[in-house]
Amino acid sequence: MSALLQVEGLRVDIPTPMGLLHAVRGVDLALEAGETLCLVGESGCGKSLSALALMGLLPRAARRSVSRFSFAGEDLPAASERRMADLRGNRMAMIFQEPMTSLNPSWSIGNQLEEGWLRHRGGPASAARERALHLLDRVGITGAASRIGQYPHQLSGGLRQRVMIAMALMCAPALMIADEPTTALDVTVQAQILHLLKELQREFGMGLILITHDLGIVARVADRVAVMYAGEIVEEGPVARLFGRPAHPYTRGLLDCIPVPGRLAHGMRLGTIPGVVSPPIGALAGCQFRNRCSYAEEACATRAFGLRELGGGQRLRCRLEEATAA
Amino acid sequence: MNAPLLELVDVRRQFSVSAGLFRGKRTLHAVNGVSLELRRGEVLGLVGESGCGKSTLGRMLLGLLPVSAGEIRLEGRPLAATSTRDLARRVQPIFQDPYSSLNPRKTIGAIVGLPLDVHNIEPDARARTRRVKETMERVGLPVRFFHNYPNQLSGGQRQRVAIARALVMRPEILICDEPTSALDVSVQSQILNLLEDMRREFNLTYLLISHNLAVVEHIATRVAVMYLGRIVEEAETAALFRAPRHPYTRALLASVLTPEPGLGVPDTHLGVSYPNPIDPPPGCTFHPRCAAAMPVCHARAPVALGDTLGRVECHLYDSGVS
Numbered sequence: 001m002s003a004l005l006q007v008e009g010l011r012v013d014i015p016t017p018m019g020l021l022h023a024v025r026g027v028d029l030a031l032e033a034g035e036t037l038c039l040v041g042e043s044g045c046g047k048s049l050s051a052l053a054l055m056g057l058l059p060r061a062a063r064r065s066v067s068r069f070s071f072a073g074e075d076l077p078a079a080s081e082r083r084m085a086d087l088r089g090n091r092m093a094m095i096f097q098e099p100m101t102s103l104n105p106s107w108s109i110g111n112q113l114e115e116g117w118l119r120h121r122g123g124p125a126s127a128a129r130e131r132a133l134h135l136l137d138r139v140g141i142t143g144a145a146s147r148i149g150q151y152p153h154q155l156s157g158g159l160r161q162r163v164m165i166a167m168a169l170m171c172a173p174a175l176m177i178a179d180e181p182t183t184a185l186d187v188t189v190q191a192q193i194l195h196l197l198k199e200l201q202r203e204f205g206m207g208l209i210l211i212t213h214d215l216g217i218v219a220r221v222a223d224r225v226a227v228m229y230a231g232e233i234v235e236e237g238p239v240a241r242l243f244g245r246p247a248h249p250y251t252r253g254l255l256d257c258i259p260v261p262g263r264l265a266h267g268m269r270l271g272t273i274p275g276v277v278s279p280p281i282g283a284l285a286g287c288q289f290r291n292r293c294s295y296a297e298e299a300c301a302t303r304a305f306g307l308r309e310l311g312g313g314q315r316l317r318c319r320l321e322e323a324t325a326a
Numbered sequence: 327m328n329a330p331l332l333e334l335v336d337v338r339r340q341f342s343v344s345a346g347l348f349r350g351k352r353t354l355h356a357v358n359g360v361s362l363e364l365r366r367g368e369v370l371g372l373v374g375e376s377g378c379g380k381s382t383l384g385r386m387l388l389g390l391l392p393v394s395a396g397e398i399r400l401e402g403r404p405l406a407a408t409s410t411r412d413l414a415r416r417v418q419p420i421f422q423d424p425y426s427s428l429n430p431r432k433t434i435g436a437i438v439g440l441p442l443d444v445h446n447i448e449p450d451a452r453a454r455t456r457r458v459k460e461t462m463e464r465v466g467l468p469v470r471f472f473h474n475y476p477n478q479l480s481g482g483q484r485q486r487v488a489i490a491r492a493l494v495m496r497p498e499i500l501i502c503d504e505p506t507s508a509l510d511v512s513v514q515s516q517i518l519n520l521l522e523d524m525r526r527e528f529n530l531t532y533l534l535i536s537h538n539l540a541v542v543e544h545i546a547t548r549v550a551v552m553y554l555g556r557i558v559e560e561a562e563t564a565a566l567f568r569a570p571r572h573p574y575t576r577a578l579l580a581s582v583l584t585p586e587p588g589l590g591v592p593d594t595h596l597g598v599s600y601p602n603p604i605d606p607p608p609g610c611t612f613h614p615r616c617a618a619a620m621p622v623c624h625a626r627a628p629v630a631l632g633d634t635l636g637r638v639e640c641h642l643y644d645s646g647v648s
Contacts, residue, residue: 219587269522
């Protein structure tokens with residue numbers, strides 16, 4: 001079976017006053033239909049820019065290069081802007097973190113839902129309206145017929161995110177990218193939205209790339225996980241393996257940082273990762289995590305590390321052997 | 327048991343809001359009869375969804391917002407009778423967003439020292455600088471940042487500035503309103519550890535307002551659950567997480583996504599929407615979302631039932647209701 005999405009050597013460079021920012025540095029991604037891949041990492045690790053690069057939505061100043069980019073059997077590395085526009089909102093769709101800023105405040109939600117359908121599918125407006133009503137109902141918005149004429153400001157945050165999801169689903173995309181879709185929402189709404197996303201994914205057989213910094217979400221929704229640091233994937237693997245036997249010091253650090261009810265006795269300290277992400281600017285050598293890593297040694301400053309198979313689909317970019325993880 | 331350091335007695339706060347262009351004003355009961363005690367040395371977690379009134383409550387405790395009815399007492403004395411200066415010496419805030427809560431045009435030294443200037447606490451310039459620098463060091467901010475500006479600092483460092491600004495007054499109580507929700511997980515853990523260290527070192531009392539139940543479980547000793555302006559359940563942290571009683575508490579706990587692969591995303595059975603606080607449902611305000619709702623819940627509001635475990639406001643636990 002050929003993968004729905006296959007990306008190799010994705011790079012994004014952005015010129016800054018301090019030098020060239022290598023925001024994404026050679027990322028390989030593969031996704032099957034119906035599969036969920038989570039990209040996880042701290043702010044500035046390049047996870048959002050990777051997603052925007054796939055959608056062809058990078059800021060104007062950013063430069064993208066990719067050695068292989070195939071989507072649903074089509075090679076896209078040199079696809080024209082017009083071809084990408086045909087795919088966006090049609091075969092691949094994206095939902096963003098803040099539904100208020102990604103919805104147009106001066107258009108009714110009905111118009112915004114139908115716009116994509118009319119652009120890609122054409123046909124009578126009544127068919128678009130019917131599809132919009134069906135999807136609003138499907139994403140759990142009660143009274144869709146009365147809601148469809150409303151404007152974004154009349155909806156709560158959870159409802160807006162449901163509208164965003166319905167909008168992304170209009171043309172039944174094969175790939176959905178969700179960038180922190182629940183970060184701005186209450187925990188109860190977050191659980192509902194994620195539950196809905198997984199349900200719809202099964203129903204539509206979509207490949208889902210979910211970007212998040214929340215390891216709780218990752219554990220519950222991902223099939224596979226890619227941990228990013230300073231523009232690179234530092235560890236990836238099936239979700240059970242990655243949480244069961246995390247190998248990269250960064251992955252382990254992230255897991256130790258999060259409070260988990262019942263895990264620590266009261267008054268115990270949480271784990272920390274010292275320091276902050278230093279932006280990958282200019283000429284880079286060695287492992288970018290080394291100055292925050294307690295296992296770092298001289299070789300880490302000079303040697304470049306590739307992703308190494310650890311077995312069971314787990315891959316690691318670090319000189320450490322898996323044995324030290326135990 | 328300690329006498330309460332801070333006590334809320336049937337506190338209410340209403341806002342007059344416009345219901346529409348030609349519809350005149352309506353009353354929103356943001357805090358609708360809250361009685362709560364904050365005991366010395368404890369960390370009280372206040373949890374609930376957006377719009378439940380938890381931040382309004384926090385602002386009233388800081389004296390930033392007067393109460394509409396009821397009373398807040400600081401060691402038995404009404405807050406209304408306490409001078410701003412006294413209150414600020416004893417109660418200090420830490421806000422959610424360290425990007426918008428620090429003045430971008432002031433240096434870190436000026437920001438941390440500002441409360442001292444406002445309340446004229448350390449008039450001697452040298453003593454003031456020493457006190458600011460000591461506080462910065464205590465919270466893990468290098469003193470070399472003294473002349474820097476907030477935009478030169480990372481999110482975690484900014485939140486340390488906010489903590490230093492609160493601690494420079496040597497307060498007894500910190501009101502922390504979502505202190506880590508704008509931060510990355512690695513920075514969140516540093517700030518939570520710092521808050522715990524500071525609490526021990528300075529014998530502080532915290533009110534921790536948060537929607538992150540994992541964070542609350544980690545540092546709170548007691549938890550109060552708020553829904554539409556009322557405390558619906560209150561208990562020791564361990565007891566609340568082991569055996570939540572109110573159906574709303576149970577739904578909140580069920581929606582915590584712990585990093586355990588294979589469990590999937592829970593279905594909270596909460597229904598779609600949080601009710602509009604201008605138009606709260608009759609009876610128990612939670613009944614439209616409650617899986618255990620009975621006929622009485624539609625008609626009559628439950629009363630708070632206290633026992634050794636804490637307090638719960640639900641007809642399920644009222645033996646007088648069958």
